[in-house]
Amino acid sequence: MSIRAARIWAPLRLREFRLLWIGMTVSLLGDGIFTVALAWQVYELSDAPTALSVVGIAMSVPHIVLLLFGGVASDRFERRRVMIGADLVRGLAVAAFGVLSISGNLELWHIIVIAAAFGAGTAFFGPAFDAVVPDLVPEDLLTQANSLEQFIRPAAWRMLGPAVGGWLIAVWGPGVSFLIDAGTFAASVLFLALMRPIPLPTDAEDEGSVLHQIKGGFRYVRSQTWLWGTFLAATFAYLVFLGPTEVLLPFVVKNEMKGSASDLGLIFALGGVGAMVTAVLMATRPMPARNMTFIFLAWTASTLAVAGYGLARFPWQAMVACFAFNALESAGLIVWTTTKQRLVPTHLLGRVSSFDGFISVGLMPVSFALAAPVAGALGARTTLIWAGVVGSVITFAFLFLPGLRDVEQAGVSRRPRLLRAVQPSVGVVPEMIDPR
Numbered sequence: 001m002s003i004r005a006a007r008i009w010a011p012l013r014l015r016e017f018r019l020l021w022i023g024m025t026v027s028l029l030g031d032g033i034f035t036v037a038l039a040w041q042v043y044e045l046s047d048a049p050t051a052l053s054v055v056g057i058a059m060s061v062p063h064i065v066l067l068l069f070g071g072v073a074s075d076r077f078e079r080r081r082v083m084i085g086a087d088l089v090r091g092l093a094v095a096a097f098g099v100l101s102i103s104g105n106l107e108l109w110h111i112i113v114i115a116a117a118f119g120a121g122t123a124f125f126g127p128a129f130d131a132v133v134p135d136l137v138p139e140d141l142l143t144q145a146n147s148l149e150q151f152i153r154p155a156a157w158r159m160l161g162p163a164v165g166g167w168l169i170a171v172w173g174p175g176v177s178f179l180i181d182a183g184t185f186a187a188s189v190l191f192l193a194l195m196r197p198i199p200l201p202t203d204a205e206d207e208g209s210v211l212h213q214i215k216g217g218f219r220y221v222r223s224q225t226w227l228w229g230t231f232l233a234a235t236f237a238y239l240v241f242l243g244p245t246e247v248l249l250p251f252v253v254k255n256e257m258k259g260s261a262s263d264l265g266l267i268f269a270l271g272g273v274g275a276m277v278t279a280v281l282m283a284t285r286p287m288p289a290r291n292m293t294f295i296f297l298a299w300t301a302s303t304l305a306v307a308g309y310g311l312a313r314f315p316w317q318a319m320v321a322c323f324a325f326n327a328l329e330s331a332g333l334i335v336w337t338t339t340k341q342r343l344v345p346t347h348l349l350g351r352v353s354s355f356d357g358f359i360s361v362g363l364m365p366v367s368f369a370l371a372a373p374v375a376g377a378l379g380a381r382t383t384l385i386w387a388g389v390v391g392s393v394i395t396f397a398f399l400f401l402p403g404l405r406d407v408e409q410a411g412v413s414r415r416p417r418l419l420r421a422v423q424p425s426v427g428v429v430p431e432m433i434d435p436r
Contacts, residue, residue: 064362243364291407310380
């Protein structure tokens with residue numbers, strides 16, 4: 001590995017980030033197993049896209065409804081403890097899946113109820129994780145930290161996890177896969193517990209109700225076109241392509257390509273490879289000065305790749321489409337996350353991240369609900385093709401929203417971050433990278 005490529009590993013010299021990263025890696029490996037196991041389990045109980053659509057709705061509605069509260073919690077309480085609580089809830093939910101599946105008592109309504117609990121836990125974990133990274137990593141290493149996350153997330157979640165999940169399902173069935181995923185949440189909790197407590201920002205809002213703090217976050221988002229414009233672009237793009245991708249890709253692989261769970265796992269795995277390649281490349285070079293333009297062009301191209309799922313006739317073709325989708329999506333996401341962490345005040349970052357999720361995926365339940373009936377009218381393949389084309393057009397159009405690219409001219413200001421007392425003890429001299 002070249003010296004430039006090795007820069008992606010620099011944040012791991014920091015003890016607290018290293019513990020966070022190890023726990024995240026183990027948990028994401030389990031999530032990759034869970035992704036394949038859940039889809040396969042649902043289609044074993046009811047071989048119709050409508051069933052997986054209902055499960056997707058059940059998981060996404062509590063997630064969306066509770067996201068803003070998760071954002072407030074991550075700005076109001078120690079973010080490490082918020083993540084521990086969220087992982088405990090999700091781990092217990094997945095363990096319930098496993099016990100019911102192995103005992104032969106699992107029914108579709110069980111999946112719907114437990115999936116709702118899982119989604120609720122995710123609503124608290126996501127904002128806390130986004131907000132805690134700048135607390136642990138110097139601004140000079142934020143790009144590498146975000147690239148590292150985008151490297152390991154697809155490696156574990158989209159590559160190794162699904163491949164292992166497909167094998168586990170073939171040998172022992174979905175129930176064992178669920179229990180193994182529950183064990184990975186326990187590991188994540190352990191590593192989070194080993195971290196030193198992370199103090200809240202000194203400028204955190206200690207007074208006022210939860211509603212008051214949500215309003216404060218909303219006022220900030222409303223004042224920043226680059227934020228709310230990107231959120232809305234994601235809202236409408238996800239409405240068009242997210243439900244069809246999640247619901248119809250497994251259906252097409254199983255019923256039209258006559259593929260197996262291993263084939264579905266390998267498709268996800270190739271997507272992981274694409275994201276990993278992008279993460280290494282992004283960590284070796286400065287972020288683009290025209291950051292918003294780069295983000296939207298990358299996401300336009302990635303959304304168009306969704307059409308490849310509908311055009312594919314064999315699993316290997318779907319693997320190519322998945323590779324392209326994840327590689328391009330990750331490129332935009334690394335630049336987006338670093339921009340957000342550098343520009344948003346640290347005491348607002350949890351709430352802004354929660355608004356990011358709340359607005360961006362606000363129509364996700366509608367997308368899941370529409371996927372099956374639209375596929376019934378147009379066909380699964382045609383639905384996927386149109387989802388990619390229409391979603392990419394929507395994403396590209398938002399690039400021209402007045403004020404969206406103003407931050408490109410203003411530049412990214414470097415604000416002092418809360419670098420914790422644990423940082424100097426590791427003896428790291430951060431590499432400097434050009435600010436966006």
